[in-house]
Every structure is written in C-alpha cells, then in structure tokens.
Amino acid sequence: MNATAPTTHILVSGAGIAGLALALQLVRAGIRTTVVERADGPRPGGQAVDLRGASREVAERMGLLEKIEPYRVDEKGLAYVDARGRVFGRMSMEDFDGKGAVAEIEIARGDLSEVLRRELAAGPSGLLDLRYGDRITSVMQDASGVDVAFASAATARYDIVVATDGVHSSTRRLVFGPEEQFRTYLGGYAAFFTLPTPADVEEGWFSMRFTPGATFGIRPDLDPRTSKAMLTLRVDRDPSLRGDLDAQKSLIRRMLAGAGWHAETILAAMETADDFYFDELMRLEVPNPVRGRVALLGDAASSGSPMSGMGTATALIGAYLLAARIADGDRDALPDALARYAEQIRPFAAQGMTLMGGGVERMVPASRLQAAIMRATMGVMLSRPFRPIVRRMFAASQQDLPLPE
Ligand SMILES: Cc1cc2nc3c(=O)[nH]c(=O)nc-3n(C[C@H](O)[C@H](O)[C@H](O)COP(=O)(O)OP(=O)(O)OC[C@H]3O[C@@H](n4cnc5c(N)ncnc54)[C@H](O)[C@@H]3O)c2cc1C
Numbered sequence: 001m002n003a004t005a006p007t008t009h010i011l012v013s014g015a016g017i018a019g020l021a022l023a024l025q026l027v028r029a030g031i032r033t034t035v036v037e038r039a040d041g042p043r044p045g046g047q048a049v050d051l052r053g054a055s056r057e058v059a060e061r062m063g064l065l066e067k068i069e070p071y072r073v074d075e076k077g078l079a080y081v082d083a084r085g086r087v088f089g090r091m092s093m094e095d096f097d098g099k100g101a102v103a104e105i106e107i108a109r110g111d112l113s114e115v116l117r118r119e120l121a122a123g124p125s126g127l128l129d130l131r132y133g134d135r136i137t138s139v140m141q142d143a144s145g146v147d148v149a150f151a152s153a154a155t156a157r158y159d160i161v162v163a164t165d166g167v168h169s170s171t172r173r174l175v176f177g178p179e180e181q182f183r184t185y186l187g188g189y190a191a192f193f194t195l196p197t198p199a200d201v202e203e204g205w206f207s208m209r210f211t212p213g214a215t216f217g218i219r220p221d222l223d224p225r226t227s228k229a230m231l232t233l234r235v236d237r238d239p240s241l242r243g244d245l246d247a248q249k250s251l252i253r254r255m256l257a258g259a260g261w262h263a264e265t266i267l268a269a270m271e272t273a274d275d276f277y278f279d280e281l282m283r284l285e286v287p288n289p290v291r292g293r294v295a296l297l298g299d300a301a302s303s304g305s306p307m308s309g310m311g312t313a314t315a316l317i318g319a320y321l322l323a324a325r326i327a328d329g330d331r332d333a334l335p336d337a338l339a340r341y342a343e344q345i346r347p348f349a350a351q352g353m354t355l356m357g358g359g360v361e362r363m364v365p366a367s368r369l370q371a372a373i374m375r376a377t378m379g380v381m382l383s384r385p386f387r388p389i390v391r392r393m394f395a396a397s398q399q400d401l402p403l404p405e
C-alpha cells in the first residue's frame with residue numbers, strides 16, 4: 001500500500017469490529033484517523049464469531065491470526081437436545097470440516113474487538129484519535145470534503161466519513177435516509193448474554209433446543225466457567241420493544257416458560273447479565289453503500305442478521321477492501337476509491353446476507369407439531385448416512401469468494 005498524503009483525515013463513526021478494523025489498517029498505512037463511538041467505553045459481549053474463507057485470509061493478511069490464537073474458543077460442534085437435555089443430533093466440527101454451523105476459527109466478538117484495540121494501541125502513534133461518548137449529529141459534504149458536527153458540540157472537516165455504527169446506523173440515516181427503506185423484517189428477535197456454565201452441559205459443545213416459538217442454546221466461552229446464552233424468538237415485529245429492556249425480558253420470559261432443559265437457568269441468568277443484547281432480526285441492504293465522500297461499512301451497509309453468522313466476517317472483509325482502496329490512491333482520488341470499494345464489497349455483502357440455517361421459519365418451530373417434525377428430521381439428517389449430503393449443502397452455501405489483492 002502507498003500511504004496517501006499525511007494530511008488526509010478520515011472520520012470513522014462506531015468502534016465495533018468494522019470501525020476498529022478499518023482504523024487499524026488506515027493508521028498502519030500512515031493515514032490520520034478519528035474514531036467516534038457513542039458508548040462511553042469499549043462494548044464487550046457477543047457470541048463466538050466465525051472466521052472462514054476470505055475473512056480468515058483478511059485476518060491473516062492483517063497479521064491478526066497469531067493474536068487471535070489465545071482467544072480461540074475450542075468448540076467441538078453443535079448438539080441438539082430435547083427437553084431433558086438428551087442429545088438427538090450432532091454436527092461436529094470435524095465431521096463438517098469446519099464448514100458446518102461451527103467454523104474452524106471461533107472467537108468471541110468482544111475478544112476480537114479487544115485484539116483490534118490492542119493492535120491499535122501498539123500502532124503508529126499520533127495518527128489515531130479514538131473518542132468515546134460522542135456521536136455525529138450532522139454531515140454536510142461538498143466536492144472537496146465533509147463538514148461534521150458532533151453531539152459534544154465539536155465540529156471538524158474530514159476528507160471522508162465512514163459509517164460503521166451498526167445496523168441501526170444514525171450516520172446512514174443522516175446521509176442516506178430512513179432505515180425503513182433498507183430493511184426487511186425476518187420474523188423474529190435474537191438475544192445473547194453470558195451465563196455461568198451449568199454443570200451438566202456437555203463441555204465444548206454448543207447445545208441447542210427448539211420449542212414452539214423459541215430456539216435457545218448454550219454456547220461455550222473461552223473461560224469454561226461461563227457460557228453464552230443464545231435465543232431466537234419467532235414473533236411478529238413490535239416496534240415498542242426497541243430500547244425497552246423490561247419489555248424485551250418479559251417477552252423472553254413468556255416465550256421460554258415451561259420450555260424444559262435449561263430454560264429456567266437461562267431466564268435466571270438473564271436478570272443479572274451485564275452484557276444482555278437484544279435486537280430484531282432483519283436483513284439490511286443499502287444498494288450502493290457510497291454517497292460521494294461518505295461510505296457505509298459493516299452492518300451499517302448490509303446485514304443478514306445474526307442468523308447469517310457472517311456479520312463480522314463481512315465487516316472485516318469490507319474494512320480490508322476499503323482501507324486498501326483509500327491507501328492506494330492519492331487524496332484527490334478518494335471518491336473514486338470509495339466507488340471501487342462499493343463494487344468490490346458487493347459479492348461479499350450478498351454472501352453475508354445468506355441465512356445458513358434457512359431463517360427463522362426453518363430454525364424456530366411455530367407449533368408443537370412442527371417442533372416434533374423438526375426434531376425427527378434433524379435426527380435423520382444428522383445421522384451418519386446422511387451427513388455427507390448435509391456437508392455438501394453447507395459447503396455449497398459457502399463458496400469461497402476470491403479476495404482481491
Ligand atoms: C454489544 C454487541 C454484541 C453483539 N453480539 C452479537 C452476537 O452475539 N452475534 C452476532 O451475530 N452479532 C452480534 N453483534 C453484531 C456484530 O458485532 C456485527 O454483526 C459485526 O461484528 C459487524 O460489526 P459492525 O462493526 O458493523 O457493527 P456493530 O458491532 O454493531 O458495531 C457498531 C458500533 O457503533 C456504535 N454506535 C452505534 N451508534 C453510534 C453512533 N450514532 N455514533 C457512534 N457510534 C455508534 C455501537 O456502540 C457499536 O460499538 C453484536 C454487536 C454489539 C454492538
């Protein structure tokens with residue numbers, strides 16, 4: 001990469017995986033970068049995220065693989081359990097060659113962002129300004145730059161603004177318009193949080209149970225004393241749930257009541273979890289993630305919801321492509337660099353919107369009868385004779401796209 005002129009100044013809104021990965025590569029390329037994050041400090045939490053194919057290659061090219069190594073969660077695979085915790089189907093990492101529901105490299109989202117923050121701290125000094133507790137309130141662009149105002153009352157001018165502020169990006173709203181035009185409700189909600197590992201959960205396995213209206217699971221953490229609870233609820237969209245923690249938790253209590261296995265353990269842990277995450281499952285797609293000197297990256301640009309399992313991978317790939325395009329042009333060519341990024345990210349964004357498990361309707365039964373049918377089908381599909389067919393199905397849904405240099 002050829003560093004652009006040292007005066008180039010880029011603003012990144014959001015210090016999630018996309019924002020941190022982009023900032024790291026920009027400062028490494030000698031480009032002055034400001035990152036503004038709405039939260040008052042780093043946001044921990046999140047399930048294990050998968051790195052495979054192109055995203056693994058990005059992590060390798062960024063020199064992150066060895067830093068990730070100590071945080072790798074040793075997940076053996078996925079086990080479906082019944083109301084009493086008996087396993088009736090398994091998808092092991094080995095059987096599926098890391099191409100099943102569990103990938104070869106799994107790292108908790110919070111740990112990956114910690115790795116990125118540490119790399120940023122070790123990066124070239126004087127180029128990065130990472131500010132917590134602030135956000136963009138207005139964006140005005142012209143032919144040569146972007147004027148930005150912040151909630152803190154600060155104002156500044158940048159060459160480029162990149163919105164990495166997640167699926168509900170408010171920077172996107174300011175520049176591209178309301179969220180409604182880009183999103184499609186996928187029929188449910190997802191919640192994640194940490195819980196103490198129950199004694200009888202099979203070590204290293206991601207155990208999952210489905211009941212009418214809800215699929216819930218317990219997934220291993222790096223520290224075996226804790227695990228992650230993962231819930232998918234099949235319900236109609238209710239806009240009043242947004243931001244209302246009590247309503248979100250009471251919906252979960254209702255949906256998991258009497259669901260057997262560890263439903264009660266999960267509900268008890270939810271009350272005190274400090275990393276409770278809840279959001280609607282939606283597909284978000286902005287047809288062109290670039291408008292002049294403003295670019296969208298990560299979930300702000302496209303998302304298949306957590307059900308795709310691809311959000312972090314797509315964010316890493318996008319950050320790599322965008323940083324490369326910015327760094328290999330000169331300052332005057334920055335709008336062209338963004339346009340090239342928009343073209344290059346398209347196939348990866350499309351792939352990131354594919355739902356590996358087939359979406360809420362396939363993952364969460366609507367009735368008792370459907371739950372029984374799903375259970376029987378899973379038992380057969382994951383039995384030894386059928387495994388090669390299922391493996392081929394997973395492999396076909398994960399065609400490795402070549403990563404541009
Ligand atoms: C706390 C948390 C837990 C998550 N857990 C999971 C999970 O378990 N499974 C899963 O599949 N996905 C999860 N996700 C989403 C996942 O991180 C993304 O799909 C993926 O990593 C792409 O990340 P991103 O950086 O584009 O967006 P995000 O990870 O959503 O990061 C966006 C960042 O922008 C910040 N932000 C929001 N609004 C503003 C604003 N106006 N100004 C400045 N900053 C702003 C947010 O605080 C956040 O730090 C989680 C996200 C978060 C924030």
